[in-house]
Amino acid sequence: xxxxxxxxxxxxxxxxxxxxxxxxxxxxxxxxxxxxxxxxxxxxxxxxxxxxxxxxxxxxxxxxxxxxxxxxxxxxxxxxxxxxxxxxxxxxxxxxxxxxxxxxxxxxxxxxxxxxxxxxxxxxxxxxxxxxxxxxxxxxxxxxxxxxxxxxxxxxxxxxxxxxxxxxxxxxxxxxxxxxxxxxxxxxxxxxxxxxxxxxxxxxxxxxxxxxxxxxxxxxxxxxxxxxxxxxxxxxxxxxxxxxxxxxxxxxxxxxxxxxxxxxxxxxxxxxxxxxxxxxxxxxxxxxxxxxxxxxxxxxxxxxxxxxxxxxxxxxxxxxxxxxxxxxxxxxxxxxxxxxxxxxxxxxxxxxxxxxxxxxxxxxxxxxxxxxxxxxxxxxxxxxxxxxxxxxxxxxxxxxxxxxxxxxxxxxxxxxxxxxxxxxxxxxxxxxxxxxxxxxxxxxxxxxxxxxxxxxxxxxxxxxxxxxxxxxxxxxxxxxxxxxx
Amino acid sequence: xxxxxxxxxxxxxxxxxxxxxxxxxxxxxxxxxxxxxxxxxxxxxxxxxxxxxxxxxxxxxxxxxxxxxxxxxxxxxxxxxxxxxxxxxxxxxxxxxxxxxxxxxxxxxxxxxxxxxxxxxxxxxxxxxxxxxxxxxxxxxxxxxxxxxxxxxxxxxxxxxxxxxxxxxxxxxxxxxxxxxxxxxxxxxxxxxxxxxxxxxxxxxxxxxxxxxxxxxxxxxxxxxxxxxxxxxxxxxxxxxxxxxxxxxxxxxxxxxxxxxxxxxxxxxxxxxxxxxxxxxxxxxxxxxxxxxxxxxxxxxxxxxxxxxxxxxxxxxxxxxxxxxxxxxxxxxxxxxxxxxxxxxxxxxxxxxxxxxxxxxxxxxxxxxxxxxxxxxxxxxxxxxxxxxxxxxxxxxxxxxxxxxxxxxxx
Numbered sequence: 075x076x077x078x079x080x081x082x083x084x085x086x087x088x089x090x091x092x093x094x095x096x097x098x099x100x101x102x103x104x105x106x107x108x109x110x111x112x113x114x115x116x117x118x119x120x121x122x123x124x125x126x127x128x129x130x131x132x133x134x135x136x137x138x139x140x141x142x143x144x145x146x147x148x149x150x151x152x153x154x155x156x157x158x159x160x161x162x163x164x165x166x167x168x169x170x171x172x173x174x175x176x177x178x179x180x181x182x183x184x185x186x187x188x189x190x191x192x193x194x195x196x197x198x199x200x201x202x203x204x205x206x207x208x209x210x211x212x213x214x215x216x217x218x219x220x221x222x223x224x225x226x227x228x229x230x231x232x233x234x235x236x237x238x239x240x241x242x243x244x245x246x247x248x249x250x251x252x253x254x255x256x257x258x259x260x261x262x263x264x265x266x267x268x269x270x271x272x273x274x275x276x277x278x279x280x281x282x283x284x285x286x287x288x289x290x291x292x293x294x295x296x297x298x299x300x301x302x303x304x305x306x307x308x309x310x311x312x313x314x315x316x317x318x319x320x321x322x323x324x325x326x327x328x329x330x331x332x333x334x335x336x337x338x339x340x341x342x343x344x345x346x347x348x349x350x351x352x353x354x355x356x357x358x359x360x361x362x363x364x365x366x367x368x369x370x371x372x373x374x375x376x377x378x379x380x381x382x383x384x385x386x387x388x389x390x391x392x393x394x395x396x397x398x399x400x401x402x403x404x405x406x407x408x409x410x411x412x413x414x415x416x417x418x419x420x421x422x423x424x425x426x427x428x429x430x431x432x433x434x435x436x437x438x439x440x441x442x443x444x445x446x447x448x449x450x451x452x453x454x455x456x457x458x459x460x461x462x463x464x465x466x467x468x469x470x471x472x473x474x475x476x477x478x479x480x481x482x483x484x485x486x487x488x489x490x491x492x493x494x495x496x497x498x499x500x501x502x503x504x505x506x507x508x509x510x511x512x513x514x515x516x517x518x519x520x521x522x523x524x525x526x527x528x529x530x531x532x533x534x535x536x537x538x539x540x541x542x543x544x545x546x547x548x549x550x551x552x553x554x555x556x557x558x559x
Numbered sequence: 560x561x562x563x564x565x566x567x568x569x570x571x572x573x574x575x576x577x578x579x580x581x582x583x584x585x586x587x588x589x590x591x592x593x594x595x596x597x598x599x600x601x602x603x604x605x606x607x608x609x610x611x612x613x614x615x616x617x618x619x620x621x622x623x624x625x626x627x628x629x630x631x632x633x634x635x636x637x638x639x640x641x642x643x644x645x646x647x648x649x650x651x652x653x654x655x656x657x658x659x660x661x662x663x664x665x666x667x668x669x670x671x672x673x674x675x676x677x678x679x680x681x682x683x684x685x686x687x688x689x690x691x692x693x694x695x696x697x698x699x700x701x702x703x704x705x706x707x708x709x710x711x712x713x714x715x716x717x718x719x720x721x722x723x724x725x726x727x728x729x730x731x732x733x734x735x736x737x738x739x740x741x742x743x744x745x746x747x748x749x750x751x752x753x754x755x756x757x758x759x760x761x762x763x764x765x766x767x768x769x770x771x772x773x774x775x776x777x778x779x780x781x782x783x784x785x786x787x788x789x790x791x792x793x794x795x796x797x798x799x800x801x802x803x804x805x806x807x808x809x810x811x812x813x814x815x816x817x818x819x820x821x822x823x824x825x826x827x828x829x830x831x832x833x834x835x836x837x838x839x840x841x842x843x844x845x846x847x848x849x850x851x852x853x854x855x856x857x858x859x860x861x862x863x864x865x866x867x868x869x870x871x872x873x874x875x876x877x878x879x880x881x882x883x884x885x886x887x888x889x890x891x892x893x894x895x896x897x898x899x900x901x902x903x904x905x906x907x908x909x910x911x912x913x914x915x916x917x918x919x920x921x922x923x924x925x926x927x928x929x930x931x932x933x934x935x936x937x938x939x940x941x942x943x944x945x946x947x948x949x950x951x952x953x954x955x956x957x958x959x960x961x962x963x964x965x966x967x968x969x970x
Contacts (some may be wrong), residue, residue: 168918173911197608199661214662232593232664235600238698239662253596273659279566280660283573284621285611289834290819294614298607309609317612321718324821324833332827335640342629342639 076108081145081153083111083248084226084259090145094157098482099131104161109153133163134170143185146223155181191222196231198303199243202271211254213240217265217306225250226259266300281309286326289322357386357471360464363438370460372438372453377402384432384469388549390430391474392416393465395483395516400449402439407432412518416480419517419533423540431472434462435479435487448516458487469509475550476502477509478543483517489513500539502546513548514539563646569656573636575626576672578822579729580785580815584667587724587780597698599661599898601724603790605702606667619704620660624648628674632742633729633826634790634819637674641824647676649922650685654692661701668702668724669693675708683711683719690722702780708755709745709772716753717777720760725780725812726821728753730805733798736792741828748968754809757782761810781812785965787819789835790819796856796866799845803856816842841868848875851896851906852899871961876902879939880957886939887951891920903936935960 077097081089083534097107139480141156149155159177169175173182195218205213214236214303225243229250232241241252249263295313355363361381367373380397383406392408408416408427420427435459441448453461465487469477479488487490488511489503495513503511515536523529563571585605592598607616625647626637636643648656655668656847671689675682686705693699705723707716720726726743726751731833735747764777784805787796802814809947818834845868852875860866869877879886879902888897898909911929915921922943924932927933938950938959950956 170863171914172918173915173929174919174921176928179928193606197606197684199664203663212662216664231600231602234593234602236598236662236664237592237595238598259742271663276566276656277663277665278661279569280573280620280622281609281611281617283570284577284617286577286613286615286820289613289836291610291614291836295610295612298614298616299610307609313612320612327821327823330824333642333824336642339631339640391563455774480967 076106077102078108078110078328079153081109081111083223083261086111086223086226087142087145090153091141094141094160095131097157098160098164104154104158107154107157107428109157110150128271128332130549131164133160134167136170137163140181140185143188143227144181146188146191146227147184148222149184152184155184170194174540188222188224188227191224192228192231193219194219194303195224195228196212198299198307199232200274200307201241202268202274204269205240211240215266215268217244217268218243218245219302220245220247221302223247227258233420253402271488278309278312282312282316285316285320287316290317290320290324292317317401325403360467360471367437367461367464369463370438370457372436372440372457375441378405379437380405380407380434381409381437382431382472384431384433384472385429386431386472388429388431388472389475390425390543391472391477392427392430392432393477393479393484393488394432394434395481395518396434396436396452396453397439398518399439399441407434412516412521415521416517419537420540423537424544425540431468431474433468435465435484437464445479453483460482461541462487475510476543476547477511478540479511479513481519484516485513500542512539519540562741565656568646568648568652569622571644572626573621573748574644574671575623575674576621578636578817578820579621579670579672579706580615580705580817581783582616582621582670582726583725583780583783583813584618585780586812587702588776590700592698592700597700598658599699601700601702608665608667613742618667619702620657620668621670622648622653622656622672623671624653624671624682624689625676626674627676628949629677630675630742632745633730633828634741634787634822636822636824638826640826641822641901643824650689650692651691654697654765657693657701658697658699661699668699668704670704670706672706673708679708679710680712680715683715685781687715687718687722690719694722704780707753708743708758709750713756716756717760720757720764720777721775726757727776727783727785728757729785730801731785731787733788733801734791735788737857742915750937753809754782754784754805754811755896758809759902760943766859767829768945782809783811783813783815785817788816789832789840790829794866795838795842795845795868799849799856799860802846803849813843814846816846816879837870838868840873843871845874846936850944851860853896854878854900872957873902875900876935883951883956887941887947888939890926890940890942891916901936901939903932903934903939905930914926 079093081435112340118228137160144156159181163176169178172178199216199218201214201216203212204215206347225245226250229243232243232250233252237255240253244266248259248261251258251260304313331405364379367379373379380401394408397407398410398412401413402409407413415429436453440451440453440457442451477488479485482492482495485495489505495515501512501513503513505511515532517536520529520532520536523532565732583605585603587601589601589603591600605618609617611617623634623637626643627647628637629639629646631638631640653669653671654902660666661668671686673682673686690703690705693703703723704727705724707726708726709728730747730750731742731745738745740745761777761781764774767773786798786801798816805811805814816839818836818839819832820834821832845859848859849856858878859874862868862874862881868874879900883896886902890898895909895913898904898912899906908929910929912921912926915925920943923945926942937945938947938956941947
């Protein structure tokens with residue numbers, strides 16, 4: 075006489091465990107049990123006789139998760155195999171650690187199959203929206219064909235992930251339905267006719283474009299995404315075409331000649347140069363770095379580069395054009411005739427030069443030799459751009475509240491344009507990065523004016539500009555509205 | 560120009576993103592949305608939701624925010640001098656795509672990268688904005704991987720690390736000289752400083768305050784990087800040397816090797832070659848040996864000629880063939896360290912051998928059931944009922960593993 079044990083399709087893990095516990099406790103050997111699910115035909119001599127009361131027993135801890143997975147395998151012998159091995163474990167619990175044992179190896183393989191099937195289900199279920207998109211609780215459905223009976227153990231994964239929406243996974247085996255936070259399982263649902271879903275087209279577009287035709291590896295794809303899953307995956311329909319076109323696309327890429335860069339490049343590169351003007355060494359190394367500069371050809375003829383001078387926390391920064399003859403020799407800014415004129419007018423305007431950071435837009439002296447003299451030459455745009463690197467570094471280091479730019483060169487370096495200085499003078503301009511700039515004339519311009527009258531007038535205007543800078547700084551300090559803005 | 564549809568943008572910006580190798584979604588904090596207040600979960604191990612015919616897994620929605628870029632890196636399809644079609648997603652579009660794809664179980668999350676537009680800070684700010692929307696407004700609990708822009712402001716990196724699971728910065732090429740040559744606007748030292756910064760922030764986020772409170776975790780799935788293989792002349796020893804340095808200096812989770820692949824509208828500066836896929840594969844094998852099998856860099860590169868790995872046989876086999884004096888090993892007595900060096904044995908096989916041999920002596924058939932590749936391993940081990948005898952020292956041992964010689968085409 076053999077005992078017939080029927081395990082239901084829903085809740086198989088618990089049912090098998092209960093039955094196995096009772097049978098083992100009652101000492102029923104595997105040969106006297108027929109295991110089956112609801113579809114197994116009944117044997118001629120099978121009985122449903124109740125199992126006698128069992129005593130408590132123990133099994134190795136690691137057997138439980140193994141059994142909990144293997145019960146979902148499609149093999150009709152799964153329950154019997156598990157019970158057979160459990161029977162052997164009674165006498166030899168150490169068998170659980172013996173990976174060489176043939177029975178255990180088989181169960182482990184079945185466990186692995188179930189895990190893989192669960193994993194593929196997590197990966198390849200594709201939902202389509204069946205409710206309204208703007209509903210408070212959206213609802214989705216999927217049709218899936220698992221290899222093993224994995225819907226029940228895997229449903230918890232979808233519950234953890236998609237708890238804020240309703241979903242159902244319908245399969246030829248059992249189906250999982252999650253509605254309003256409740257999960258239930260039902261048997262034998264028909265394949266639902268799911269409505270079209272607009273996001274599916276986007277997904278296929280993504281799939282087609284993320285594929286790199288230059289590295290075709292069909293085998294690698296199929297071993298991970300076997301063809302049996304393809305029919306329920308919208309993107310899989312594109313695969314044959316992608317494979318067929320790939321060699322031609324790769325060849326075309328190789329054959330096409332390099333093209334000319336688009337017109338945009340020049341603009342972008344100029345923009346990039348702006349970004350690149352970021353010297354990022356330690357602050358005390360800046361003067362030395364400026365001394366070593368070879369960014370433009372000016373360094374070849376000048377004596378030395380002249381870095382800015384003054385307190386590192388100055389509120390005001392004065393930017394001139396470039397070092398002159400004296401500055402080039404002494405290595406300090408604003409010490410020649412124009413510097414002396416600046417000092418005098420600044421004092422009259424109430425500007426303390428010792429408290430300002432004084433520097434030049436271009437750090438090397440540009441000149442043409444004339445006999446025993448060196449004639450000053452205005453730096454060109456390229457030189458100004460190259461030297462902006464240093465000016466920006468100084469600006470970042472000192473972070474002044476106001477910058478006074480003197481002359482067209484300083485204006486160009488500071489604001490990007492040196493045009494219309496006499497129109498723009500005396501006003502405070504704000505750069506894109508927030509730096510405030512006040513433009514004025516360069517003192518050497520005053521030195522070159524031959525008529526004393528005009529010169530005096532211009533000097534007064536220059537003094538007024540400097541006074542405005544001083545007033546703006548102190549007004550902002552006290553919170554009054556700054557004048558002349 | 561007509562306004563691009565979402566589908567057109569998606570086509571352009573996913574095409575532009577395919578050269579990033581990473582698609583991992585594993586190793587982050589475990590979380591779920593059982594409370595019904597959010598969307599998504601992360602369970603530790605990643606899930607590959609699809610595979611493209613290039614054999615690569617599709618786990619994340621891997622897109623560029625924009626493929627406009629002001630940099631001119633020769634190997635990159637998005638460099639400023641390339642004529643590819645350009646597009647730009649709005650913050651809203653990326654958020655919507657991610658959520659809708661996620662709800663349909665297409666993806667594990669988002670891998671967002673971007674060309675550099677306007678300035679590094681502006682670009683990074685937009686990326687952070689997308690992550691912020693996903694996390695705070697949509698309560699998205701899936702995976703987010705952000706590719707950071709090396710010279711972006713520290714506050715942005717800080718926020719990115721708190722929102723995302725993983726941050727990455729590409730070192731691009733194996734040597735500084737190659738980076739200078741092919742990616743003139745990128746600075747290797749700055750990239751390294753950025754990686755150092757991520758490591759330091761991650762470590763600071765581990766310290767509890769004096770009340771014992773833990774600060775929010777910074778990039779819980781760590782940081783990774785990518786190196787392009789075969790665009791410059793570096794040999795495998797240089798590549799592996801670089802990655803060993805990176806792993807040790809910045810605690811990277813992964814260094815990805817990406818075989819240089821011809822791109823549409825490629826630069827004249829670079830060779831138009833078939834991507835060296837086999838080389839890429841061997842580098843990954845060597846990378847694993849270095850990290851999980853106790854091999855030293857010198858041991859792997861020592862078994863090579865001219866510093867390049869043998870393309871025909873795997874690096875562990877190459878090492879074993881050079882050190883035949885150590886073999887055959889008795890699987891019943893050999894140490895774990897030595898068993899890990901047997902070609903054909905993986906970390907799991909070795910673990911199984913060690914647990915089983917506590918109970919009994921192993922026979923050859925037992926090992927076949929433990930996941931070992933005996934075709935390779937049998938020449939290097941002895942077990943109950945098996946001895947390779949002269950096989951270990953036979954002169955044609957290498958030929959047994961190397962692919963058969965191929966007749967070259969006459970034309």
